[in-house]
Each structure stands twice: as C-alpha cells, then as structure tokens.
Amino acid sequence: MKILFIAMPSIHFIRWVENLKNTDFELYWFDVLDRGALKGIGNVRQFCDWKRRKLPYIKGEYYISKKMPAVYEWLSPFLMTTVNEQLEKIIKEINPDVVHSFEMQGCSYPILQTMNKYPRIKWIYSCWGNDIYYYRNFKEHNKKIREVLNRVNFMHADCGRDAVLAAQMGFAGKDLGVIPTGGGFRLATLEKYKQPVTQRKIILVKGYQHIFGRALNVVKALEGMPKETEGFEIVVFGAHPVVADYIAQQKLPFSVYGRHDLEHQQTLELMGKSLIYIGNNISDGMPNTLLEAIIMGAYPIQSNPGGASAEIINNGVNGLLIENPEDIENIRELIIVALKEKEMMEEVYEINKEIAKQQLDYESNTKKIIEVYKSVQAS
Incomplete structure (x- = not known):
C-alpha cells in the first residue's frame, strides 16, 4: 500500500513515521510547508522544494496575505505554485492508495480541493491539539472544518474529546481511536x-x-x-x-x-x-x-x-x-x-x-x- 503523508516537519511526525520503519508500506511525504528535507525518516521518499513563483513578487503581497487572507487565497494560484497543484502532480506520479494528513489548518485545509477531485483515494486525518476544539468557534474555520470532515474517510485523535466533536461537526467516516500524537515512548x-x-x-x-x-x-x-x-x-x-x-x-x-x-x-x-x-x-x-x-x-x-x-x-x-x-x-x-x-x-x-x-x-x-x-x- 502506498501512503502519502501531508505533514509539518515536526518531531511528532518523525516519531510517528518511525513506527512504520519495519513495514512493507511504501511511504511518501509531501512537505506541505516547503520547509526542506527531513532527517530521520530514511525509508520515506520526500517531496520538497516545490514552491515556485509564477510572477515576480508584487508590492503589498505580504500585507494582503496577513490582512485579507481570503483575497490572498484567491490570488495565490496566479502568483505561485499552490499546494493543490503540487499535490495533484504527486498523486499523478505515485498513485497513492491513502493520503494521511496530520493536523487540520495547515495540512488538511490546503489539500481539500484536490482530495475532492480524487474521491476514490482514501483520506486519513490525524486530529492534533487545537484543530477542532479551538477553531470550531470561528465561523470561517467552522465551515472549513466541516468541509474537510465531510470528505475524510478515517480519523484518529490524540484525545477522545475530539472524536466526539468531529462527529458533531459531520464526520461520518470510521473513527480509528485515540493514539498519542507521535506514538508511544521507549x-x-x-x-x-x-x-x-x-x-x-x-x-x-x-x-x-x-x-x-x-x-x-x-x-x-x-x-x-x-x-x-x-x-x-x-x-x-x-x-x-x-x-x-x-x-x-x-x-x-x-x-x-x-x-x-x-x-x-x-x-x-x-x-x-x-x-x-x-x-x-x-x-x-x-x-x-x-x-x-x-x-x-x-x-x-x-x-x-x-x-x-x-x-x-x-x-x-x-x-x-x-x-x-x-x-x-x-x-x-x-x-x-x-x-x-x-x-x-x-x-x-x-x-x-x-x-x-x-x-x-x-x-x-x-x-x-x-x-x-x-x-x-x-x-
């Protein structure tokens, strides 16, 4: 089985992947934040250094990104390679059986468009920290969370509370239970x-x-x-x-x-x-x-x-x-x-x-x- 991880380059993700080092799964990681290659995940093929400008930097772009995020989100595909564009490219190259996103705001929102385009690919979502509990209280985030949960097929969380909240917000897939964020400890x-x-x-x-x-x-x-x-x-x-x-x-x-x-x-x-x-x-x-x-x-x-x-x-x-x-x-x-x-x-x-x-x-x-x-x- 081919598994494509969508995750930030965190110690928790590294520890999670370590649990799979002796399996037969084919593992891939899309560096969604484009932060660079990770050490310590040697059995994982990494997709890094992908973000490219389509147009030269425009004065005021940073200001718009911070003060008018909705406008910036609409503009982004004209300015640079987007997460969705790169994800689709990776999907076409490796044909994953499963996409597994860790965290909601930075790693699941950005891939929803492409995941909706490929409904047959199974989607696992790992709910971490403040993903749902905090951000559900904001109208725009509440809407996005519901849209992601409507597409996700499987999820697990680091606490039982969030599985309950996810179900209340429309998740109808399979709950895979509670697992610590990075797995267990030696x-x-x-x-x-x-x-x-x-x-x-x-x-x-x-x-x-x-x-x-x-x-x-x-x-x-x-x-x-x-x-x-x-x-x-x-x-x-x-x-x-x-x-x-x-x-x-x-x-x-x-x-x-x-x-x-x-x-x-x-x-x-x-x-x-x-x-x-x-x-x-x-x-x-x-x-x-x-x-x-x-x-x-x-x-x-x-x-x-x-x-x-x-x-x-x-x-x-x-x-x-x-x-x-x-x-x-x-x-x-x-x-x-x-x-x-x-x-x-x-x-x-x-x-x-x-x-x-x-x-x-x-x-x-x-x-x-x-x-x-x-x-x-x-x-």
Whole structure:
C-alpha cells in the first residue's frame, strides 16, 4: 500500500513515521510547508522544494496575505505554485492508495480541493491539539472544518474529546481511536534518566505564552510563594520571550530555557529530575509534554480545556487539573496542595508508571499505528 503523508516537519511526525520503519508500506511525504528535507525518516521518499513563483513578487503581497487572507487565497494560484497543484502532480506520479494528513489548518485545509477531485483515494486525518476544539468557534474555520470532515474517510485523535466533536461537526467516516500524537515512548530506555522521587527538587513549568499558552499565570503564581517553594529550583522551559522578559524584570530566581534551547531528549531528562510539572493553556488536545511528564515521573499539574487532560489525569489521584487557566490564585493553591502532599508523591509516581505502561508504551502504540493502516487497507 502506498501512503502519502501531508505533514509539518515536526518531531511528532518523525516519531510517528518511525513506527512504520519495519513495514512493507511504501511511504511518501509531501512537505506541505516547503520547509526542506527531513532527517530521520530514511525509508520515506520526500517531496520538497516545490514552491515556485509564477510572477515576480508584487508590492503589498505580504500585507494582503496577513490582512485579507481570503483575497490572498484567491490570488495565490496566479502568483505561485499552490499546494493543490503540487499535490495533484504527486498523486499523478505515485498513485497513492491513502493520503494521511496530520493536523487540520495547515495540512488538511490546503489539500481539500484536490482530495475532492480524487474521491476514490482514501483520506486519513490525524486530529492534533487545537484543530477542532479551538477553531470550531470561528465561523470561517467552522465551515472549513466541516468541509474537510465531510470528505475524510478515517480519523484518529490524540484525545477522545475530539472524536466526539468531529462527529458533531459531520464526520461520518470510521473513527480509528485515540493514539498519542507521535506514538508511544521507549519506557525502558528512559528509566535511567528518572531520579528517585525523594531526590527531586525541581518545579518545572512549560513556558508557552501565546494565543493558547498561559505560562505567565503560572510564573506569577510561583512568584507569590517564595516560602512554600524554598529549597526548590524553579525551571521554565520552552519560554517565549514575554515570559523570559517578565522573569528578568521581576528579578525572579528562576532558571529559564528559551523555545529552542533544549533538545527533546534534554527536556525528557529534565522532567526525570522534576518533582512537579506544570502546563497551562486555554486550548489543547492531549498535551505531549503532559504525557512526557507522566512517563518521566513528574507530578503533573495541567490545565484541562474541554476535559482532554482529564482523560489521563484523575484529579487528586494521579495529578491535579487546572480548570481555569486564567486564575492565578487557584493555580497557586494547586501548587501548594501538591507540595503539601509529598508523602503521596511516590504513590502517584507508581500510578503514573502503570498508566505509562498501559497507554504510552512504544511497542503497543506501534502495533496500534500499524493496525490503523491495515484496517484502512482492508476497507
């Protein structure tokens, strides 16, 4: 079976493809954003460096693209090679059995025109993060999401919430279940990076502050509790500049790592030294960093937009849920609760270790992923 992936060049996509390295499937990747070839997916034929201008750059083009996106979308076919044009060219060349798009806005909207032109090609859609939960609230996005879901034949999501939302928005194809964004984790190889709970002295905070992330509220909560956090190192990783600037301006004794300061492996190792992990946002699917914190034994405190995080955190049992990501005082109270329950930390560690074995193991998720394609092939 020939599978054509439509995906951004992300660590999650690389990890997903790795699960298929020992299969007989013929794998192809269309670099839909035209960012360049990927390393680490050696068994995949890559279609990169495809975008070409048809006309020289026109003054004001960038402004139109940002301020009048609908106008720019209409103009684009006259200015440059479009995603749909290139996708059709690839389809004619390789004749794929399946097109698999990862993510909605950047990887599924742009290919809808061509996928409608080739209705016999099976289409799998992987719903990640904010794809449906957040963007369904905007009229133009709601319309586009429904159009894509009307054409998609199969889908899976990183949380059960989004399968329900997709059905409510018109998806009538086959639900392939819940699979972590990049597949599972090699738990045994990560074990050596996990410190005993009693030796952990780090409170780790995800530093995203943007349209979705609300790290500043966590930083402000921790800022107001120097006595409670005495003896702990507070580390903020993946910090957007606004978060790093606030910490510097307030002269807070926190360690800060910027958005690209740490490799993925370094982040996992840091989690293995952390007693508590805190992630806070107003919208997400199942947060990957939450899953990583769980497998590395950090006590999770996580926001819960639409109930997604509650699918893996039983509030007060194996972590704590932030129900209002804008409520600084409530976030502070949750941190205090966690710090007061030190004797429970080892029990939570064992609970989450079992959850990791049952739900997040590499081998079992690889089998799930391979079965996805086998079931599509057989349909």
